[in-house]
Amino acid sequence: MLIELTDVRKAFNQGKPNEFWAIQGITTQFEVNRISCLKGASGSGKTTLMSMIGCLSRPTSGRIRLQDRTISSLPERFLTQIRRHTFGFIFQRFNLIPGLSVVENIMLPAYPLGLKASRLRGRAERLLEQFLLADKASNPVEWLSGGEAQRVAICRALINDPQILIADEPTANLDSRLSREFMALLDQLSKAGKTVLISSHDPVVFDSPCVDRVVELEDGLMVAGER
Amino acid sequence: MIALLRKQRYFIDYTLGTMMRHKGKSLGLLSVYTLIIFMLASVMLFSHAMRSEAVALLANSPEIVVQRIQAGRSVMVPADYLQRIGKLRGVTEKRGRLWGYYYDPAVKANYTVMASEQDQLSITDIVIGEGIARTRGLSIGDYLTLRSHQGKAFSFRVLRLLESDSELISSDLLLMNPQGYRQLFGLDESLYTDLVLSVRNPREIQKIAEKLTRLLPDSRPILRSEILRTYESLFSWRQGVMLILLLGSVLAFVIFAWDKASGLSAEERKEIGILKAVGWETGEVMRMKFWEGVIISLMAFLIGYLAAYLHVFYTSAGLFEPVLKGWSVLYPRFQLTPSVDGLQLATLFFFTVLPYTLATIVPVWRTSITDPDLVMR
Numbered sequence: 171m172l173i174e175l176t177d178v179r180k181a182f183n184q185g186k187p188n189e190f191w192a193i194q195g196i197t198t199q200f201e202v203n204r205i206s207c208l209k210g211a212s213g214s215g216k217t218t219l220m221s222m223i224g225c226l227s228r229p230t231s232g233r234i235r236l237q238d239r240t241i242s243s244l245p246e247r248f249l250t251q252i253r254r255h256t257f258g259f260i261f262q263r264f265n266l267i268p269g270l271s272v273v274e275n276i277m278l279p280a281y282p283l284g285l286k287a288s289r290l291r292g293r294a295e296r297l298l299e300q301f302l303l304a305d306k307a308s309n310p311v312e313w314l315s316g317g318e319a320q321r322v323a324i325c326r327a328l329i330n331d332p333q334i335l336i337a338d339e340p341t342a343n344l345d346s347r348l349s350r351e352f353m354a355l356l357d358q359l360s361k362a363g364k365t366v367l368i369s370s371h372d373p374v375v376f377d378s379p380c381v382d383r384v385v386e387l388e389d390g391l392m393v394a395g396e397r
Numbered sequence: 398m399i400a401l402l403r404k405q406r407y408f409i410d411y412t413l414g415t416m417m418r419h420k421g422k423s424l425g426l427l428s429v430y431t432l433i434i435f436m437l438a439s440v441m442l443f444s445h446a447m448r449s450e451a452v453a454l455l456a457n458s459p460e461i462v463v464q465r466i467q468a469g470r471s472v473m474v475p476a477d478y479l480q481r482i483g484k485l486r487g488v489t490e491k492r493g494r495l496w497g498y499y500y501d502p503a504v505k506a507n508y509t510v511m512a513s514e515q516d517q518l519s520i521t522d523i524v525i526g527e528g529i530a531r532t533r534g535l536s537i538g539d540y541l542t543l544r545s546h547q548g549k550a551f552s553f554r555v556l557r558l559l560e561s562d563s564e565l566i567s568s569d570l571l572l573m574n575p576q577g578y579r580q581l582f583g584l585d586e587s588l589y590t591d592l593v594l595s596v597r598n599p600r601e602i603q604k605i606a607e608k609l610t611r612l613l614p615d616s617r618p619i620l621r622s623e624i625l626r627t628y629e630s631l632f633s634w635r636q637g638v639m640l641i642l643l644l645g646s647v648l649a650f651v652i653f654a655w656d657k658a659s660g661l662s663a664e665e666r667k668e669i670g671i672l673k674a675v676g677w678e679t680g681e682v683m684r685m686k687f688w689e690g691v692i693i694s695l696m697a698f699l700i701g702y703l704a705a706y707l708h709v710f711y712t713s714a715g716l717f718e719p720v721l722k723g724w725s726v727l728y729p730r731f732q733l734t735p736s737v738d739g740l741q742l743a744t745l746f747f748f749t750v751l752p753y754t755l756a757t758i759v760p761v762w763r764t765s766i767t768d769p770d771l772v773m774r
């Protein structure tokens with residue numbers, strides 16, 4: 171067991187007339203070394219739940235534990251440390267920074283570590299090789315195709331060698347061939363020891379043989395996948 | 398420790414990269430900011446330089462000047478007033494002066510003409526300041542023709558050029574033989590323009606002035622300290638007027654800076670969200686923006702100040718000469734002696750660089766303390 175959620179709830183605009191409970195009490199666990207998938211229609215709360223697990227936001231109530239540490243109540247400083255060392259994010263729209271080159275985008279999460287330039291560069295180049303982007307290293311990211319941008323986002327998520335990868339609807343902008351290729355990449359990473367948490371309403375993802383567990387969300391509640 | 402330094406380097410590199418990416422915004426900010434610094438610094442440098450010139454100008458002037466007043470206007474002083482003053486205790490020297498202005502239509506400028514006894518000038522010799530030499534294209538040995546009060550042309554030979562620390566003193570000065578002066582302006586032997594008294598002990602000046610008004614009821618003694626004060630307030634007043642004029646542009650700048658530097662574009666806000674999401678601390682994001690503010694404001698300050706320095710001391714503050722110099726538009730062109738006031742420099746720095754840097758930091762802080770989960774959407 172690695173990630174444990176206990177009655178996690180999240181409200182937006184709490185106390186205001188437009189108060190909205192996006193997550194309405196979720197209790198579950200996600201295991202190490204597995205690929206878990208959050209399945210659900212748009213608006214069901216997938217992004218909100220993954221943000222809380224990834225320390226990008228805090229639950230309104232309930233508890234999230236990572237290993238043996240309760241992260242849901244930590245102050246911002248510690249959340250940043252956890253984000254930096256434990257999580258790698260692959261965002262739905264990739265969120266690469268335009269104007270920066272491929273390799274600069276990839277190195278971004280590592281700047282605060284203050285690594286030696288040669289070591290940092292070495293790490294980035296190894297990832298670029300691995301994900302077949304070596305010849306694109308100094309191109310601006312605007313020049314990339316969808317599949318390439320996706321792989322750059324993966325490289326960026328991996329630069330600090332995190333234990334957990336979080337991917338929010340990663341195939342939404344890819345065709346089905348690229349989506350299958352992406353799942354194959356995730357499979358490799360999982361076999362190499364990473365824990366993967368992925369959200370999607372794409373059957374290519376949740377029906378993929380490499381997904382170990384599917385949790386289904388509906389209106390902020392788990393409707394399937396409990397154990 | 399080394400890791401910390403490397404970290405700073407990465408942040409600065411990243412900042413420079415960001416500024417290059419937003420070239421339009423950075424350059425726009427830089428140029429407006431530079432212009433403001435340039436204007437403020439120009440006014441400050443100019444008025445400071447003018448004040449120093451005034452002090453230099455008066456340093457060698459006599460302690461007391463005596464004018465004669467008739468019907469409320471100053472008129473020529475009869476030479477026998479020197480005898481009427483007689484011997485006053487504390488006065489080391491007393492003499493009559495001959496001076497006035499000559500309007501030269503050729504260059505549309507007034508020269509200050511003074512009779513000089515020290516220079517042993519012959520009746521056709523003159524000594525001129527550099528301003529006159531420049532505007533008339535005269536050098537030693539050349540002739541300058543002036544028209545007398547009767548319209549008769551007098552030719553004078555340039556014997557020498559005046560040298561002085563302060564061009565304001567000497568630039569428009571024309572020295573000639575007293576006899577030549579009297580002929581040119583048609584002035585009687587028995588008259589002077591004014592009288593000057595040298596006093597060794599400054600504490601006696603006031604008392605001597607009082608004695609003078611008793612001895613010569615139609616005279617007006619003018620003390621050097623009073624002139625100095627008048628100059629000071631004149632320059633301060635003019636500087637004030639300029640600063641008020643500038644206030645409008647400064648305000649515009651503040652609004653502009655607030656809008657541009659502080660108002661973050663959607664793109665920048667997203668960038669901050671991404672940086673935070675991938676593990677940058679709030680402080681690290683802010684440091685980056687801090688460097689951006691520092692780089693822009695320091696560059697603007699240095700360029701603006703340097704430009705102002707060149708403007709004031711190498712082009713004689715060409716841009717606002719008419720406003721600041723006002724009392725004589727016919728003044729020959731002159732050059733100011735470079736001088737910088739440390740306090741003014743520091744004031745300018747603290748009222749421009751500091752607030753700007755703060756203005757850039759605050760909104761970034763507000764953006765970067767909010768949850769970065771927005772970038773997920």
Ligand SMILES: Nc1ncnc2c1ncn2[C@@H]1O[C@H](COP(=O)(O)OP(=O)(O)O)[C@@H](O)[C@H]1O
Pocket residue numbers: 182183190192210211212213214215216217218219774
């Ligand atoms: N900042 C917010 N303020 C108000 N409501 C929000 C906010 N963010 C998300 N929501 C709402 O929460 C619900 C869940 O959103 P989200 O987690 O993004 O769903 P999903 O990722 O499954 O599409 C949606 O109905 C959405 O409108």
Ligand SMILES: [Mg+2]
Pocket residue numbers: 216217218338339774
């Ligand atoms: Mg979503």
